[in-house]
Amino acid sequence: MICGTDEAGRGPIAGPVVAAAVILDPNRPIEGINDSKKLSEKKRNALSALIKERALYWAIAQCNADEIDAINILQASLLAMQRAVEALPIGPTLVLVDGNKLPKLKVPAQAIVGGDGIEACIGAASILAKVERDRQMLAWHAQHPEYDFAKHKGYPTPQHLAALVEHGPCAIHRQSFAPVTRALANRKPAAQ
Incomplete structure (x- = not known):
């Protein structure tokens, strides 16, 4: 066994x-x-x-x-x-x-x-x-097509990082990982 x-x-x-x-x-x-x-x-x-x-x-x-x-x-x-x-x-x-x-x-x-x-x-x-x-x-x-998880499966590709900066993280993003932290720091402010 x-x-x-x-x-x-x-x-x-x-x-x-x-x-x-x-x-x-x-x-x-x-x-x-x-x-x-x-x-x-x-x-x-x-x-x-x-x-x-x-x-x-x-x-x-x-x-x-x-x-x-x-x-x-x-x-x-x-x-x-x-x-x-x-x-x-x-x-x-x-x-x-x-x-x-x-x-x-x-x-x-x-x-x-x-x-x-x-x-x-x-x-x-x-x-x-x-x-x-x-x-x-x-x-x-299917729930978050803006990140294109189907293509990169959550790996930090340039497209994924750009989407993270644009949209911020969703529930499944690992907040303690440096690319997520950096993307949040570089996130564009929301339009008023």
Whole structure:
């Protein structure tokens, strides 16, 4: 019962950090699992569906922008991974974590730098986390099209930063992140 866990969304200035935990079924292998950043959106979406269908267990959890602002992005990433592992219906015997830090877990865990490209269970978790986060950012785009979340998924692109200066932050912007703070300082005053 080896579980892999990974997160998506540490770099953006808007939206949650999303984590997944996956226990793969050794009798139902899935070809093509890799670090989600190395896969096309179409491939990620197809693999996400296969992982959900074939894995023994999987769970997704997150920390929202307010939590990120309160505890910082590293701690929020670790907390999201902890929540994902704890959301599994069965406790794993070992958790493999992408990166060099471990979340607080009640079971043995091992950090593996670049683990999402080495261990299939971590790669599977990275795919589920990325697909879920992208899905949420598309939903936020429908509510706030002025930021174009569908295109940049909350990353600090020049277009996103310009929209932030023009419109100010919305509920999912991470207020503690420097680009948001700077954009607020440079915001044009409202017309009278």
